[in-house]
Every structure is written in structure tokens, then in C-alpha cells.
Amino acid sequence: MPLAAIGGFKLAWRNLWRNYRRTLIMLVAIVVAVWAMIFMTALMRGMTNDMVVSGLKALPGFVQVHHSAYRDDPSVVNSFAMPDAAFRKAMSALPVTDWAVRIKVPAVIASERDTRGVTLLGIDADKEQAFGFTKEQIIAGHYLAEPTAQEQDRKGIVIGQKLLEKLETKLGRRIVIMSQDPDNNLVDRGFIISGIYSSSIPGFEEHHVYADRQYIEKMLHIPNQISEISILGSNYHDVTALTAYVKSHAPISLETLNWLELDTYLSMMSKVMDSYALVWILVIFLALSFGLINTLMMAVFERIREIGLMRALGMRGTGIIKILLLESSMLLVLGLIIGNALSLLMLYLIRDGIDLSAVADGMAMFGYGAVLHAQFIFSDMLLANGVVITLGLLICLYPAWKASRYDPVVALNKY
Amino acid sequence: MILTFAWRNLWRHKTRTWLTISAMVFSNVLLVFMFSLQSGTYNMMINNSLDVFSGHLQLQDRRYLDQPKQRYDINHVSQLAMQIRQALSSDAVSIRGSAFSLLSSESRSFGAQVIGVQPAFDQYTSTISGVVKQGRYLTSSDTDAIILGRILAKNLKLTVGDTVTLLGSDREGSIAAGVVTVVGIFSSGMPALDRNIAQISLPYFQSLFYSENRANYIVIKTADPLALSHAKNIIAPLLDAIATKDPQQQLVLRDWDALQPGIKQAIQADIGGAIFMYFILILLVSFSVMNTQLMSVLERTREFGTMMALGLRPSNISRLIMLETSVMALIGLVLGVAIGMAITVYLYFNGLTYEGMEEMTEKFNMADRIYPQISLFGAFAGPLVVMLFSCFATLYPVWKIRRLTALNAMRAV
Numbered sequence: 076m077p078l079a080a081i082g083g084f085k086l087a088w089r090n091l092w093r094n095y096r097r098t099l100i101m102l103v104a105i106v107v108a109v110w111a112m113i114f115m116t117a118l119m120r121g122m123t124n125d126m127v128v129s130g131l132k133a134l135p136g137f138v139q140v141h142h143s144a145y146r147d148d149p150s151v152v153n154s155f156a157m158p159d160a161a162f163r164k165a166m167s168a169l170p171v172t173d174w175a176v177r178i179k180v181p182a183v184i185a186s187e188r189d190t191r192g193v194t195l196l197g198i199d200a201d202k203e204q205a206f207g208f209t210k211e212q213i214i215a216g217h218y219l220a221e222p223t224a225q226e227q228d229r230k231g232i233v234i235g236q237k238l239l240e241k242l243e244t245k246l247g248r249r250i251v252i253m254s255q256d257p258d259n260n261l262v263d264r265g266f267i268i269s270g271i272y273s274s275s276i277p278g279f280e281e282h283h284v285y286a287d288r289q290y291i292e293k294m295l296h297i298p299n300q301i302s303e304i305s306i307l308g309s310n311y312h313d314v315t316a317l318t319a320y321v322k323s324h325a326p327i328s329l330e331t332l333n334w335l336e337l338d339t340y341l342s343m344m345s346k347v348m349d350s351y352a353l354v355w356i357l358v359i360f361l362a363l364s365f366g367l368i369n370t371l372m373m374a375v376f377e378r379i380r381e382i383g384l385m386r387a388l389g390m391r392g393t394g395i396i397k398i399l400l401l402e403s404s405m406l407l408v409l410g411l412i413i414g415n416a417l418s419l420l421m422l423y424l425i426r427d428g429i430d431l432s433a434v435a436d437g438m439a440m441f442g443y444g445a446v447l448h449a450q451f452i453f454s455d456m457l458l459a460n461g462v463v464i465t466l467g468l469l470i471c472l473y474p475a476w477k478a479s480r481y482d483p484v485v486a487l488n489k490y
Numbered sequence: 491m492i493l494t495f496a497w498r499n500l501w502r503h504k505t506r507t508w509l510t511i512s513a514m515v516f517s518n519v520l521l522v523f524m525f526s527l528q529s530g531t532y533n534m535m536i537n538n539s540l541d542v543f544s545g546h547l548q549l550q551d552r553r554y555l556d557q558p559k560q561r562y563d564i565n566h567v568s569q570l571a572m573q574i575r576q577a578l579s580s581d582a583v584s585i586r587g588s589a590f591s592l593l594s595s596e597s598r599s600f601g602a603q604v605i606g607v608q609p610a611f612d613q614y615t616s617t618i619s620g621v622v623k624q625g626r627y628l629t630s631s632d633t634d635a636i637i638l639g640r641i642l643a644k645n646l647k648l649t650v651g652d653t654v655t656l657l658g659s660d661r662e663g664s665i666a667a668g669v670v671t672v673v674g675i676f677s678s679g680m681p682a683l684d685r686n687i688a689q690i691s692l693p694y695f696q697s698l699f700y701s702e703n704r705a706n707y708i709v710i711k712t713a714d715p716l717a718l719s720h721a722k723n724i725i726a727p728l729l730d731a732i733a734t735k736d737p738q739q740q741l742v743l744r745d746w747d748a749l750q751p752g753i754k755q756a757i758q759a760d761i762g763g764a765i766f767m768y769f770i771l772i773l774l775v776s777f778s779v780m781n782t783q784l785m786s787v788l789e790r791t792r793e794f795g796t797m798m799a800l801g802l803r804p805s806n807i808s809r810l811i812m813l814e815t816s817v818m819a820l821i822g823l824v825l826g827v828a829i830g831m832a833i834t835v836y837l838y839f840n841g842l843t844y845e846g847m848e849e850m851t852e853k854f855n856m857a858d859r860i861y862p863q864i865s866l867f868g869a870f871a872g873p874l875v876v877m878l879f880s881c882f883a884t885l886y887p888v889w890k891i892r893r894l895t896a897l898n899a900m901r902a903v
Contacts, residue, residue: 104777111770192601365513366778
């Protein structure tokens with residue numbers, strides 16, 4: 076049996092290369108198709124991933140806790156008390172990897188030249204690092220001081236580069252922040268611009284200013300109150316366990332939501348991408364299948380006499396099907412190997428990302444970054460390979476089945 | 491004669507020919523449909539983003555785009571707007587002043603962009619007049635009336651009839667303040683506008699912000715946002731006249747691409763990705779055609795030998811093969827365009843919607859259904875490229891014939 080199997084392999088292999096031009100053309104087609112499936116899917120995945128990651132940075136966090144009315148009316152009135160010791164203890168255990176609290180209220184910023192509307196964020200400098208706003212973003216001046224620092228060191232404000240330009244002001248200059256306290260009194264306070272940051276998220280740096288949380292607390296007259304709690308987990312793909320965990324520990328009166336619920340556009344895009352990858356793989360396969368079936372039909376057709384002879388010599392229909400399927404699977408597997416290797420090689424070559432800064436604003440409009448990073452997911456490669464080999468063999472079954480049904484007498488007498 | 495020949499040759503292998511044609515039809519249908527859908531989407535993106543507020547062209551001070559300061563404005567603005575209206579013979583030319591102000595209701599304060607508009611003309615340049623959901627739109631005689639975006643009104647906890655205090659700085663930098671009554675609340679569907687925009691009438695704006703007969707920009711809407719050169723050419727001499735009369739005034743005409751650079755680039759990025767995908771599709775079809783025709787040539791070598799012995803030259807046979815491909819491609823084109831257009835026309839009347847569309851359209855200010863755009867170019871561009879590539883792919887089999895001699899060919903199996 077092993078010998079017969081090897082013989083069958085040899086026969087199929089030789090048959091494949093009898094008409095090497097045809098086989099080569101088909102092979103190239105399969106390689107292009109497999110490459111397009113894997114490479115393009117990885118690019119699309121990368122785009123979605125970039126988008127979600129930057130979206131999570133703007134949010135920030137995987138799960139957020141708010142006053143139940145805050146999302147509708149993000150005002151200082153809808154603040155809530157700092158979490159108690161029990162909650163803090165719960166947040167120091169897995170699945171929570173990091174968490175931070177902040178005050179987030181609408182405010183007006185005024186320089187001597189101009190006035191603008193912004194979102195004022197009161198943050199804890201030591202906690203915020205793991206979230207969207209990091210020290211690396213500071214392009215001039217310095218980051219906010221740690222909460223342990225002296226109060227006069229914590230009076231600075233960090234604003235975006237774009238906002239700085241619009242306000243026609245400079246590092247070290249004074250600006251005035253105006254907002255409201257819970258009793259609807261206008262509160263204002265002068266700040267020294269202590270740092271300037273830049274953000275890759277478009278429009279972000281124009282609308283967000285950062286200051287020390289405890290200082291803002293005093294300014295807004297909300298002692299020990301915050302607007303939101305952000306929580307990070309280990310994997311943004313699966314946040315159900317994290318959400319349930321946070322929900323079970325947070326006060327019931329508060330609203331606990333994960334990013335899928337907070338940003339419906341983002342969650343929808345990541346869902347759409349999953350089905351899109353499958354559609355793309357199937358479309359490419361369909362385009363390929365016409366050529367595949369045609370080539371195999373021709374391969375059978377020109378060997379009608381030969382197949383008739385084999386039948387006359389006693390080979391059964393199933394044997395013919397086996398040989399022809401072996402031939403097709405050799406072609407498919409060879410195409411898959413080269414196609415996979417080619418896509419992996421190309422993905423390796425672009426591992427640092429493709430620079431798309433020429434259309435950066437447009438990419439930003441979709442929420443993508445200017446540098447496109449491909450994201451290779453093994454299951455996508457498995458899917459592409461699975462589709463090609465399974466559907467490919469299924470398609471090849473038709474000509475093979477036809478060949479197996481030839482009447483040897485008729486077949487031998489052709490031509 | 492040669493056509494009959496080609497035609498008959500094709501149907502010698504019915505299944506093979508139909509399979510090759512099917513490959514073409516499949517890609518053609520996809521191309522026609524996707525192309526129409528994309529241009530429909532792009533048009534919606536452009537129209538919806540621009541029609542709501544920003545218009546197709548804006549006449550501004552040279553510095554205003556980068557630094558939207560109130561003092562970078564246009565002097566003698568109403569005369570200029572009048573001239574443009576006459577030159578274009580269009581009413582879709584309107585003047586706007588723009589100033590950032592703090593709006594305070596009884597319980598809340600929010601910063602917003604306060605726009606002074608000409609209600610009589612702004613209704614042609616912006617769709618906001620049509621999306622006032624509560625109360626009414628502004629009239630030219632309004633003095634202390636204001637309309638607010640939906641989110642802004644909600645944030646300020648204001649409804650129609652309430653008063654709101656407006657606090658900003660005027661052209662000279664001194665404080666400008668007024669008390670106005672909310673007469674209407676609009677919902678444009680664009681969160682950025684609904685959150686940030688409040689409108690008052692232009693005369694009131696000019697008196698409040700101390701800018702008599704001045705405004706920040708003139709917005710112009712044309713018939714076709716993709717063909718602006720006509721309007722630009724008409725307006726250019728007017729600007730030249732101003733530049734010679736008043737060297738202080740440096741006005742420029744900005745088109746929507748400069749005002750909202752994201753839209754055009756988003757379209758370009760999308761087209762780039764799509765072209766790449768189409769190209770792979772077409773490539774696969776071409777391989778299929780190349781293989782079919784190569785086989786067809788190889789299996790007929792003997793036959794070609796006989797034909798050559800009878801006096802036909804290789805070039806005649808090449809032409810025959812090319813004709814066969816062209817006939818196949820033509821059938822593929824006709825069927826592909828027919829089926830593709832049938833789908834497109836159906837969707838043209840019924841619109842297309844899919845899961846997740848609502849989130850997408852909200853982000854890009856589109857209606858909740860996409861309507862593909864039907865055009866001659868969209869229907870035939872893709873299929874013609876497929877046809878071209880098919881003929882191109884046939885060059886390889888044809889090239890093999892060139893070297894054929896009658897004697898060799900007749901010896902072939």
C-alpha cells in the first residue's frame with residue numbers, strides 16, 4: 076500500500092508537469108490569490124487595530140464608571156464620591172491591570188488674545204501614565220507634578236500644541252480657566268502653562284487641557300469628588316469578564332460601561348472587519364475558482380484517451396477520482412505554500428508599518444493612524460488556507476467525477 | 491468570415507468558454523456594482539458634510555483659515571457679496587461673522603461659536619434653516635434672537651423662549667455682551683455642529699461685536715462641488731479689483747478641499763484601497779483567460795498547421811485568437827454590465843443598508859441608506875479594463891503562434 080501510494084504521488088506529480096505552462100499559470104494565480112487573502116486581511120486587521128487602540132487612548136480605558144447622568148450631561152453636577160477602600164482593594168487585583176480617576180468638565184480657556192471652549196481634565200499624574208496621556212507626549216515644558224509634590228508645583232496646566240497656537244500664547248504664560256461649581260457659580264482661576272503636549276488623535280490637543288486633580292477639586296468646590304473612573308485590563312478584545320468584575324464592585328447607583336458600549340462606532344468597526352475579512356477571502360476565491368475548474372477540466376479533457384485506457388486496464392472510477400484529486404491537491408498545496416511564504420515575507424518587510432502620511436487627514440477621518448501597521452492573525456491565515464484547500468478540492472471534484480464516469484470504449488475512440 | 495470562425499471555435503468547448511465568461515461576468519458585476527456604490531458614498535460624504543454648513547467655496551482673509559481670528563475679516567462685505575451674487579447670478583452666496591463666546595443660561599455655561607448669518611441667503615448655502623426641530627429659524631429683522639444646536643441647547647438646559655447671556659470679545663478686544671432669546675433649536679445630525687454652533691442675525695452680530703459692514707467670510711454654494719473652476723474664474727476679477735483698490739485686504743477663495751481637507755483624503759485613501767482590490771480581481775480573471783487561450787492554442791496546433799499550409803499567415807491566426815478573446819470578453823462585458831446595472835438600479839431606487847451602517851453614517855454625516863450613483867463611466871470603466879487585461883493576457887498564447895511553421899505545427903500531437 077505505501078508503495079502504491081508513492082506510485083500514485085509520482086504519477087500525479089508527473090501529470091502535473093506534463094503541461095508545465097498551464098500548471099505554472101495556474102500556480103501563479105493561486106499564489107496571487109492566497110497572497111491577496113492573507114496580506115490584505117492583515118492590512119485591514121492592522122488598520123482596525125490601530126483605530127481601536129487610538130480610540131481607546133482617547134476614551135481612555137477599557138471600562139469606565141460614571142454618574143448615571145454624566146454621559147448625557149457631562150457637568151460638574153454629575154460628579155460622584157471618590158471610591159471607598161473596598162473598591163480600591165478590588166481594583167488592585169486581576170482582571171484589572173490599572174485604573175485611574177479623573178475630573179472631566181467643560182470649561183472655557185482664555186489667553187490675552189483669544190478664548191476657546193475646552194474639556195478640562197483633572198488627573199493624577201502618577202496614575203494617568205498607563206492611559207491615554209503620557210509623558211512621551213510632552214514636547215515642551217514638563218508633565219504635571221506627582222500628587223505628592225508641593226501644592227505650588229501642582230498649579231501648572233498642560234495644553235496641546237494646536238490650542239497654544241490658536242490662543243497665541245506661550246509656555247510659561249498665564250491663562251485663565253473658567254467653569255462652574257455645582258451651585259452654578261462661575262469659577263475662574265489663573266494657571267501657568269507648564270507643559271505642551273501633542274497628540275496623534277486629530278482635534279484632540281485642541282480640546283483637552285490637563286491639570287492636577289486635587290487642585291481642580293478645590294477650584295470647582297467638589298472636595299473628594301470625581302467625574303469618571305477608567306479601568307484597564309489585559310486584552311481589549313475580551314472585556315466581558317472585566318466589565319462584570321467592575322460592575323460587581325462599583326456602587327449600584329453608578330453606571331459601568333465598557334468601550335464597546337461607550338463608543339459604538341469603534342465597536343461596530345471592529346465587528347464589521349471580522350465579517351469583511353471573510354467576504355474578501357470568499358470573493359477572491361470565487362474569482363480564482365473559475366480558472367481553477369477550467370484548468371482541471373482541460374487537464375482531464377486532453378487525457379480522455381489515457382483515462383479510458385486506465386479504466387480499460389481495470390482501474391475503478393474511484394481510483395481515477397483519487398489520482399485527479401491528488402493532482403489538484405498538489406497544485407493547491409504548492410500554491411498555498413508559496414502564497415503563504417510570500418505573504419509572510421511581505422508582512423515581515425513592512426513590519427515597521429507603511430507610511431501613509433500623504434493622506435493622513437483622510438485616514439484620521441476614519442480614525443486610522445498615518446502609519447499603517449499590518450496585524451497578522453494566525454486564524455486568518457488558517458481561514459484562507461482552509462477555504463482554498465476545502466473549496467478548491469470540492470470544485471476539483473466535478474471534473475474528476477466527470478472523468479471517472481467516461482465509458483472506456485468511447486474514451487479510447489476519441490480522436 | 492473570420493468572425494464566424496472565431497464564434498464557432500469558441501463553442502467547440504462550451505463549458506470552458508462559459509466558465510471563462512463567468513469569471514469575467516463575476517468580476518464585471520462586482521466592479522460595476524462596487525464602483526457605483528463608492529461614487530454614491532463619496533457624493534454623499536461630500537454633499538452632506540458641505541451642504542450643512544461650510545459650503546463649497548469660502549471667501550476669506552488670507553490668514554483666516556489658519557488663525558480664525560475675528561479681526562481677520564472682510565471690509566465692505568455686503569457690497570462684495572452683492573457683486574458675487576450678480577456675477578454668479580445665484581442667491582447661494584451669504585455672509586457670515588464668527589466669534590467664540592461664552593453662553594450662559596440660568597444653570598449652565600458653555601463656550602460656543604456664535605455665527606452671524608443672513609437668514610435670507612443662508613437658507614441657500616446651509617441646510618440648518620431646514621433642520622430647526624423646535625421653534626423657528628431666524629429672520630432678517632431679528633435682533634436679540636438666537637438659534638442653538640441640539641446638544642448645545644441640551645447642555646445649557648435651554649428650550650425655546652428661554653433667555654441666554656452671550657459673553658465674548660469684540661473686534662477690538664473689548665468685552666461684548668448681550669442677552670438673547672432662544673427662538674429655535676436645530677438638529678443637523680453632525681454632533682460637532684450641534685454641540686458648538688449658535689446663530690444670530692448678521693446685523694445684530696455686527697453691532698454686538700463692533701464690526702460694522704464687516705464679516706469673517708462669504709460662503710458660496712455651487713451646483714457641482716466637483717467643478718468649481720467656473721465659479722472661481724468668475725470671482726477672481728472681483729478679488730483683483732479689491733486688491734488694487736485696498737492693498738490691506740488680502741482675500742482668498744478657499745474651496746471645500748482646503749476648508750475640510752479630511753474629506754478628499756478620506757476619499758483618496760478609500761479609492762487607493764479599492765483600486766488595489768479591483769486590480770487583484772482583474773489579475774485573477776486574466777490568468778484564467780490566459781490559461782484558457784493557451785490551452786486552446788496548444789490543442790489546435792495541428793489545425794493551425796493545416797491552415798498555414800493552406801496559405802494563412804501566423805498573423806492571421808493571431809488575429810483569430812485575439813478575436814476569440816475579444817468576443818468572449820464582449821459577452822462577459824455585456825452580461826456583466828447588464829447584471830451589475832440591474833443590481834445598481836434596484837439599489838438606486840431602494841437604497842442599501844447593512845448592519846453597522848447607522849454608526850458609520852452618523853460619523854460621516856450621511857443618511858442611513860446609501861444610494862449608488864449611476865454613470866456611464868462607472869458602468870463601463872471596470873468591465874473595459876477587464877476586457878483590456880483579457881486581451882493583454884492573450885498576448886502570451888498569441889506570441890507562441892508567431893513562431894509556428896506549417897510543417898512543425900502539423901507534426902504536433
